[in-house]
Amino acid sequence: MLKQRISATLLMGLAALSIPTVSAIADEVDYTEMTPEELAEYLIFESDSFKLDQEVQEGGTARQRMVQDKLQKTCSVVGGGRPDMETLLEISKMARESIVYPEDGIELGDWKRGAELAWSGYGYRVGHKTDDHENNEVGGNCYNCHQIGTDRTGGSLGPSLVGFGRIRGTSDAIKKYTYDVIYNSHSAFPCTNMPRFGASGYLDQQAIADIMAYLLDPESPVNQ
């Protein structure tokens, strides 16, 4: 469909110019006739620039990974920055509505497993090397962006979570807040850089419960 529109634009462009600017034409489409957004979409989906047919772990192909959902699209601002306040509020509302809670309420799992999951960056990578979820559990990448325990070096894209449970406590409200942030961080921080671990199906309920235990359990080294 996009292709058709492009060639139509191209024909119109050429007709208008009457002298074909041959040198400006790459293959059958004229990139210079497209807006940067149109060209980016064309390059991603129509130009064989990405291995879109590769199978991905969640089923289907890498093509669907490249298609933006509403939140991804809204939160992509060329040049940086964020959308306006109204849009942000809408994003956060949408995010809250996406959250599904465990049937038996939010419980803390096993902090020891949570510690490993928070550290691990394994999972969902495809391409020249593809992560095999049969061999290795999907990790949360939390340490990529957060300092959490003091025994390992964490990143600084997100705030430090050292002592998170000790400082915030383990009330139901805090458990819910933590669950919400992990499940869909945009509920609290619209257009944040933190991935939506629950809403995107990245982590399952057990993994979330275990990582929550790592953050909140008084026994966890995070809170020592």
Place this chain on the structure above:
Amino acid sequence: MLRTLLPRLPQSLSEVSGKTRNRHQPLPLASGTGRRFGRSALIALLVALIPLSVWATTREQAESAIAEAKQTREEAIAMGVTESPTDEMIEQAESVLPSRQYTRALQYAEWARRQDALAMELIAKQEARKASGEAAKAAVGTYQEPLDVLQGLIDRTESGYLTQSDQNLMMMADNPAQWTAMDGETLFEEARGPNNVSLEECDFGKGPGVLEGAYAELPRYFEDTGKVMDLETRLVHCMVTLQGFSPDDPEVAKRHGNGSDHMKLQTYIASKSSGFAWNPPMDHPLEKAMRDAGEVMFYRRAGKADFACSTCHSETGKRIRASVLPNKNVPEEWTKAVSWPAFRVGHDQVRSSQHRLRGCYWQMRQAGTVAGSDGSIAMLSYWTDAARGQPAILPDMKR
């Protein structure tokens, strides 16, 4: 202007003495508005900080400290540090003498002296940086050794990214990628392929065989193909059209690893642009279109983890685990980020731009890139444009 601004309030004694300042920590910037304290706030803070438990100070000690502070004050004024809270600190010191608070007097005087010393040090550093910046600017457009380019950038830019690996800095003079480049030179000049010709007739944008500074102006539009091409794609083009290789021959098809012809040739060609300022042309509409689409792609969030390149590369000093990330918005830092080929210590291999790009899309949990594709070249056009004007470090050495 700079001289009238107040340096940042020192946060600790060791920082004031300047002895233990971590060189990765940003220097107090004259323009950092958030860091300018009002005089009274500063003095109130200092009063609160001074411990009262030291008793044994004598009047002589206090007086000589005050004299020293006054002396330093004069030196500082001579250097142009005019607006400063030190006068008031010295006054405070003198005013507590009659009540025999000699320790306090001594410490006020010490603070005043250090305050001025710090301000002078700051000015000296900024002047040195300006000078080396000018020198580096003058040198842009001529060859410079990669280590000298990097040192120049470090001297004029405070960047945790540029300085993150002392070890790499030390090893840079013996960068194994230099050997790869030398192998590449031999390959480049050798008559090869079914047509038995060398690559010396290959035009990388500045005329057949001209390599000096050519890579710093890629990707660019090539008349003969009607396409915007990056180094790797152009090299493939010449190997196929000039030398007669088939695209499936290992010489052309094998793109990665120290042993590949591609890495040898790319490293050699690129090394001829070391010290040249990145300057990809934007004269042809296609060059502009590709760069602009690359920009959209840079900020485009997608994939299993909602990442865009900008998630990790648009703030200064942020880290993924222990790795300091380069900020695309700081050209002095970004030039190192896009200086490929580079020897990646962690891989023990020389790597290309296309290899890095593939790695970043992989980390983002998005679809894999196809080397030489227009999508990949659009991204390289944008990332090179973001380093425009800064000298390339070629070959570089990375973590």
